[in-house]
Amino acid sequence: MTNSFHIPQRKAEALRSMHRRALLPIVHWRTRPMSSRKEIVLGVNVLASGRHDAAWKTLPDPRTLSTDIDRFIEIARVAERGKLDALFLADNVGALGSAYPWDEPFQRPWRALDPIVLHSALSQATRHIGLVSTTTSLFGHPYTVARQIASINHVSKGRAAWNITTSQAPAVLRTFGLEQGFEQEERYRRASEFTEIVTRLWDSLPAEAVVADAANHVFVDRNRLRPIDYKGEHFSSSGVLQTPTGAQRPVIFQAGQSAESKAFGARYADALFTGQRTLESGRAFYTDAKALARSFGRDVSQFLVVPGLFPILGGTEAEAKRRKKDLDEQLDTRYLLEVLASQFELQPADFELDKPLPYDKIEAAAARVPLAARWHRQIVIDEAKAQGFTTRNVLYSNLTGGHRTVVGTPEQVADDILEWVDNGAADGFNLNIDVQTSGLEAVADHLVPELQKRGRFRREYTGTTLREHLGLKPWVPPGR
Numbered sequence: 001m002t003n004s005f006h007i008p009q010r011k012a013e014a015l016r017s018m019h020r021r022a023l024l025p026i027v028h029w030r031t032r033p034m035s036s037r038k039e040i041v042l043g044v045n046v047l048a049s050g051r052h053d054a055a056w057k058t059l060p061d062p063r064t065l066s067t068d069i070d071r072f073i074e075i076a077r078v079a080e081r082g083k084l085d086a087l088f089l090a091d092n093v094g095a096l097g098s099a100y101p102w103d104e105p106f107q108r109p110w111r112a113l114d115p116i117v118l119h120s121a122l123s124q125a126t127r128h129i130g131l132v133s134t135t136t137s138l139f140g141h142p143y144t145v146a147r148q149i150a151s152i153n154h155v156s157k158g159r160a161a162w163n164i165t166t167s168q169a170p171a172v173l174r175t176f177g178l179e180q181g182f183e184q185e186e187r188y189r190r191a192s193e194f195t196e197i198v199t200r201l202w203d204s205l206p207a208e209a210v211v212a213d214a215a216n217h218v219f220v221d222r223n224r225l226r227p228i229d230y231k232g233e234h235f236s237s238s239g240v241l242q243t244p245t246g247a248q249r250p251v252i253f254q255a256g257q258s259a260e261s262k263a264f265g266a267r268y269a270d271a272l273f274t275g276q277r278t279l280e281s282g283r284a285f286y287t288d289a290k291a292l293a294r295s296f297g298r299d300v301s302q303f304l305v306v307p308g309l310f311p312i313l314g315g316t317e318a319e320a321k322r323r324k325k326d327l328d329e330q331l332d333t334r335y336l337l338e339v340l341a342s343q344f345e346l347q348p349a350d351f352e353l354d355k356p357l358p359y360d361k362i363e364a365a366a367a368r369v370p371l372a373a374r375w376h377r378q379i380v381i382d383e384a385k386a387q388g389f390t391t392r393n394v395l396y397s398n399l400t401g402g403h404r405t406v407v408g409t410p411e412q413v414a415d416d417i418l419e420w421v422d423n424g425a426a427d428g429f430n431l432n433i434d435v436q437t438s439g440l441e442a443v444a445d446h447l448v449p450e451l452q453k454r455g456r457f458r459r460e461y462t463g464t465t466l467r468e469h470l471g472l473k474p475w476v477p478p479g480r
């Protein structure tokens, strides 16, 4: 395949050495007084090269990164050194069958490995950190997911979580042999049935049913099983999961943005992974999500909201800005414009780089934007308007790539994080790392200590399960 990102060898070398020289050492740390406020949640959204789309251009031998287990182990160990709550593996099913040339695998190391298989390996290379695996709740059969997640929960000794997604991008649908997706309400009804089956199956083989009673020749006591008998419109299942739940049920994350997604997550999830980019929208989402959880009779302290965040760190603000600029210079403006145009169902020619977004054309094309992509479209519009961005500003502010970017010193990024947490917009963040592993090292060795100094992040893991790291109460199975 022709690679529009080809960078001459000399430039690549120069970049690598820039990385070694200027990006890696982070200096000039300052201290701040400690606070006694509550501890926050910090996960890391794992991508082999890093979140910045040009990260791979600064790394040696990027071709094999997507499948390099040693690389993932290295990342996991740095994250654990930083005492982070969890490694988060997103997924992008069918991406190589996408018709869009700008889809992830065509422009950067992509999510090639199955999250559950990869986490199984990582569970043996780490001891504490949580392992969040993303799988769909729309396709396949819930029994398979229930078993896989319950299995990895055993293999990792209680560190597993299932991140529920409801993505139905065209490539995903084609992969699963479907011509078209589900309307929003039906989509979440389907996801609810899927989740009901998974969670009921998790409770179907309680630990106490495994009696191993040699005198009476009984291993599993049938009378203590809780077989399910679920008949839904989309999914059905009867019987018992062959994997016991063990001491603790896996944690449930859910990733989404819409009102339906929020209601679904407030019902089923322990934590929501979201993508708000302004404090105001973050607060609105947080308040709504917690109110919904309360309306389902839940204790909202047991229900977390964790937006994504993309910090770019430097020892000084100027250093952080330079780090971003050096990386941004390796991006392809044409490509970014194609991505942006596609998000609005427009053509690159509809945009002028140094003018505001073409809001009239964007509005006229609104109905053509697929349902599942509308939340992101709205985020781009809202932020571009609020910040007075030109098209070029939008392209280089990671708006096309998703999560909110903060560029600065650990102290500034810590301020930003705590501003959100203390203003009721987040319980913590899922961090996107610009370049692996230097960006994650900056988090572990400088951002985390800054948060620790303020009394807002653990100094050591105090529990062994992900549930404990997140401050979630032990799961009590029904009937106990």
Ligand SMILES: Cc1cc2nc3c(=O)[nH]c(=O)nc-3n(C[C@H](O)[C@H](O)[C@H](O)COP(=O)(O)O)c2cc1C
Binding pocket: 089, 090, 091, 092, 093, 134, 164, 165, 166, 167, 168, 255, 256, 257, 258, 259, 260, 261, 273, 274, 275, 308, 371, 372, 373, 375
């Ligand atoms: C923060 C965030 C992370 C997501 N991660 C994934 C992912 O890893 N894989 C996936 O297929 N979909 C992912 N999604 C897509 C959602 O599951 C869902 O399809 C999308 O948000 C559109 O649905 P909604 O409008 O109801 O929120 C993510 C969404 C959000 C907001």
